[in-house]
Amino acid sequence: MKNIKDLLYNGLISGLIGIGIGTIWMAMDFLFSLNGQNPATAKIYLKTFLFWTIISFLIGIFFYLASWIFNSEKWSLKKQIFINFFVCFVAWFLLNLLIDNFSISLKMVIRVTVDFIIMYAIAYGGYFLHLWNTVRRINAKLKEK
Structure with missing residues (x-):
């Protein structure tokens, strides 16, 4: 029962963190798409906002589930x-294909790839920074003893 509660x-x-990252992402996308419009008069429709909020939540959960790959002790960290x-990239690419009604172009592939690399670096960069700090603190405590 405890494992289910932890899960x-x-x-x-992870879903809430996904909403946070997704909201920042949506805001940046919105600002870049203004094309000289006054930001005070620009509009984001509720349907669009809710869509991005739900998708961001689901992406956050997916990243959490995909992180289970790191539980394998048989693989090196590099392999993990x-x-x-690539598991996350394929899922991200398929999501973007779905959003773009399965129309694919070189420009779309490049945009999706760059977007994903930035998002991956933010999500797992923060995770590994936290992990590195935790290991550093544990090592410092072990040196004290």
Whole structure:
């Protein structure tokens, strides 16, 4: 029962982090798409906002589930990162294909790839920074003893 509660709690936290990252992403996309319009008069429709909020939440949960790859002790960290990156990238690419009504172009592939690399670096960069700080603190405590 505790494992299910932990799974739900961690999934919820990851989903909320996904909403945070997704909201920042949506705001940046919105600002870049103004094309000289006054930001005070520009509009974001509720349907669009809710769509991005839900998608961001689901992406956050997916990143959490995909992080289970790091639980494999048989693989090196490099192999885990490589596999995790491509599992997440394929899911991200398929989501973008769905959003773009399955129309594919070189420009779309480049945009999706660059967007994903930035998002991946933010999500897992923060995770690995936290992990590195935790290991550093543990090592410092071990040196004290």
